[in-house]
Amino acid sequence: MTIPVIRPWLGEEEAQAAAEAVRSGWVAQGPRVAQFEQAFAEYSAAAEGVAVSSCTTGLHLALHLLGVGPGDEVVVPSFSFIATANAARYVGATQVFADVDPLTGNLTPDTIEAVLTSKTVAVIGVHQGGVPFDVDAIEAVCSKHSLALVHDSACAAGSTYRGKPVSAGASLAAWSFHPRKLLTTGEGGMLTTSDSDWATRLRRLREHGMSVSAADRHTSSGVKLESYDEVGFNFRMTDIQAAIGLVQLAKLPDVIARRRELADRYHKLLPEIDGLRWVSDPEYGTTNYQSFWVVLPDSYEGTVVDVLEGLLARGVSARRGIMAAHLEPAYSRVDLPVTEYLTSRSVILPLFHQMTEAEQDTVVTALAEIVR
Secondary structure, three states, rough: OOOOOOOOOOHHHHHHHHHHHHHHHHOOHHHHHHHHHHHHHHHOOOOEEEOOOOHHHHHHHHHHHHOOOOOOEEEEEEEEOOOHHHHHHHHOOEEEEEEEOOOOOOOOOOHOOOOOOOOOOOOOEEEEHHHOOOOOHHHHHHOOOEEEEEEOOOOOOOOOEEOOOOOOOOOOOOOOOOOOOOOOOOOOOOEEEEOOHHHHHHHHHHHEEEEHHHHHHHHHHOOOOOOOOOOEOOOOOOHHHHHHHHHHHHHHHHHHHHHHHHHHHHHHHHHHHHOOEOOOOOOOEEOOOOOOOOOOOOOOOOHHHHHHHHHOOOOOEEEEEEEEEOOOOHHHHOOHHHHHHHHEEEEEEEOOOOOOOHHHHHHHHHHHHHHH
């Protein structure tokens, strides 16, 4: 069997939780969503959690809440899944791509400053692959230029920044629960915020702008008629997803500990491949190793596709490294040398909770054979 790049850690407990939600008769957004919001907010050291249908819709809602729109520019890394850039487009703004640090793959104050204009109103900072960006440094540059900062924490549940959960206290942070993430609800996401008034409005906006939620209407002992005071969206999470999320959240500390244990073993095995570089903790925080990506040696004359095909032929499923959105047909090319180097030379290796040492040995041996 091929070793997968990721395998969600799902079991009977999640199946039972989902079944209980189905048997309850309440399968749409309801009490379990509210429980999940509170539990995730507490875990991530946020004041409020607002469950949404995906991290992408969370980013969209965040920019909409901030009033970002046509004529505005939003600085984003190209070195990220394309949803980061798409979020700016959804509200009619223009995404402006900035380059990244070659070690962390994240925005820096210098790369942001290099692309600012009089039209810039916001920055979306990505904790890429679970590696935290330097929050204090990015917040300082945003404060200097009066820019809003939105955290794209899609991959970062369980990462830390200066001893606290990553994005703790952030004005707005969007999280993903896609199966490639450490905590999964199948699809789904969360917005966390430090502002309770924002949370109230976000909950209305995710549910068509209704002044009274469907859950409140159905559980009320009297008649409650809703009004629609602004145009909203259908970005809701279901109680079935939230039930799974609550189980997954309880397992998250064990998932992170196991991934870091396996990552440490990679760190000990990979030096046998001369010139290879791999992701690791920055000096100001820790990564959850959502993606264990390596940068191929400069001496290796093949391509990322050559490596992926070679690994697959040896029973290992890997993925290309983080994409570069500015190289996709949907967007325009700009000069981002670090981004282009990283995306053309990086590969994501298998890493998952149930991975065995024998499987890890197979991955390293296969990669060494190809690169040599």
